[in-house]
Amino acid sequence: xxIAVVGATGRIGAQLTQKLLRAGHQVRALSRxxxxxxxxxxxxxxxxxxxxxxxxxxLGKFFHGTDxxxxxxxxxxxxxxxxxxxxxxxxxxxxxxxxxxxxxVSLTGIGxxxxxxxxxxxxxxxxxxxxxxxxxxDLVHLRAGWFMENxxxxxxxxxxxxRIGYSLDPDVRMPWVATHDIAELAAHELNHPTGDRRIVRExxxxxxxxxxxxVMISREIGLPVEYRFIDRNxxxxxxxxxxxxxxxxxxxxxxxTLAALNDRRVRFHGERRPLPTTMESFLRNTWxxxxxxxxxxTREPESFNTWCARAx
Numbered sequence: 001x002x003i004a005v006v007g008a009t010g011r012i013g014a015q016l017t018q019k020l021l022r023a024g025h026q027v028r029a030l031s032r033x034x035x036x037x038x039x040x041x042x043x044x045x046x047x048x049x050x051x052x053x054x055x056x057x058x059l060g061k062f063f064h065g066t067d068x069x070x071x072x073x074x075x076x077x078x079x080x081x082x083x084x085x086x087x088x089x090x091x092x093x094x095x096x097x098x099x100x101x102x103x104x105v106s107l108t109g110i111g112x113x114x115x116x117x118x119x120x121x122x123x124x125x126x127x128x129x130x131x132x133x134x135x136x137x138d139l140v141h142l143r144a145g146w147f148m149e150n151x152x153x154x155x156x157x158x159x160x161x162x163r164i165g166y167s168l169d170p171d172v173r174m175p176w177v178a179t180h181d182i183a184e185l186a187a188h189e190l191n192h193p194t195g196d197r198r199i200v201r202e203x204x205x206x207x208x209x210x211x212x213x214x215v216m217i218s219r220e221i222g223l224p225v226e227y228r229f230i231d232r233n234x235x236x237x238x239x240x241x242x243x244x245x246x247x248x249x250x251x252x253x254x255x256x257t258l259a260a261l262n263d264r265r266v267r268f269h270g271e272r273r274p275l276p277t278t279m280e281s282f283l284r285n286t287w288x289x290x291x292x293x294x295x296x297x298t299r300e301p302e303s304f305n306t307w308c309a310r311a312x
Contacts, residue, residue, distance in 0.1 A: 002026040003190055004062060004069040006052055008045065009036035011149070012107065015183035016070060017045055023191055030062060052091045059091060063099035068190055072107040073127060081253050085123030089130035096134055105140045105189045106131055107182065110175065111266030112143055119257030121266050138197055140189045144182055145175030145204030145268065148282045151213070152290050157309035158217065158225055159294040165228045165308030169262040170211050175204025178277035202268045205275040213279065220283045221291065230308045232258065245304040
């Protein structure tokens with residue numbers, strides 16, 4: 001089978017491309033170019049320069065001659081937070097409608113079934129709804145939980161202050177998933193098509209609260225790590241963010257994201273396949289090396305996460 005992979009040089013796409021090549025498939029790899037794409041070409045992938053995120057390249061030709069596709073969207077934090085997912089989804093649909101592709105695996109996210117002001121999760125809803133317009137294509141929505149890799153954003157805060165400061169309710173247990181497990185599941189769906197018109201897979205390994213995660217981090221590094229809830233209704237918190245770290249639009253966007261999690265509008269509902277990567281193994285093998293780098297880097301600039309972790 002010939003498979004088109006969007007985002008082929010990203011964390012998930014690169015692993016997926018390698019898995020598909022090892023399984024004997026032909027793979028057309030979409031990327032903006034560079035050493036990561038060169039490495040995939042050396043492994044046997046067919047390169048295609050372009051980006052559905054920006055609209056660059058001859059995207060109308062990307063799916064020509066392919067049987068299946070993997071789709072994902074890169075969040076545009078800097079330019080268009082709210083409209084980006086819908087714009088990319090429209091490009092996907094316009095291009096796929098006249099293509100020979102009959103199987104699509106789309107990486108979406110938790111909360112994609114919820115309509116409304118849900119911040120980051122609203123984009124997933126827009127993506128799913130637009131792709132569902134593809135009537136003659138079998139479509140698998142991989143509805144992923146919170147990436148374990150997101151914890152890398154707090155290595156500096158823990159290295160400096162022994163603390164994570166965040167606005168996720170301490171009682172909320174998030175479904176965490178490692179990106180290489182997502183790549184494995186995407187490969188499985190492409191290697192073993194079911195012929196079903198629409199499938200939703202909820203993808204998460206362990207349901208853990210932030211205090212539970214900090215206990216695991218404490219065990220891994222042998223030092224106490226605290227979780228501190230940051231109330232985003234405090235005017236001084238908002239003022240610090242807007243003065244030093246972000247825009248009013250990003251502040252509202254993150255508030256909507258966290259509110260949707262804290263009031264449980266965004267959550268998983270069904271059964272999930274067991275996944276191999278536990279939080280403990282992720283912390284040991286992936287997170288801790290980054291933490292040690294942060295520990296040694298005394299000149300790392302302050303971020304909103306490190307500011308929130310400072311002593312009260």
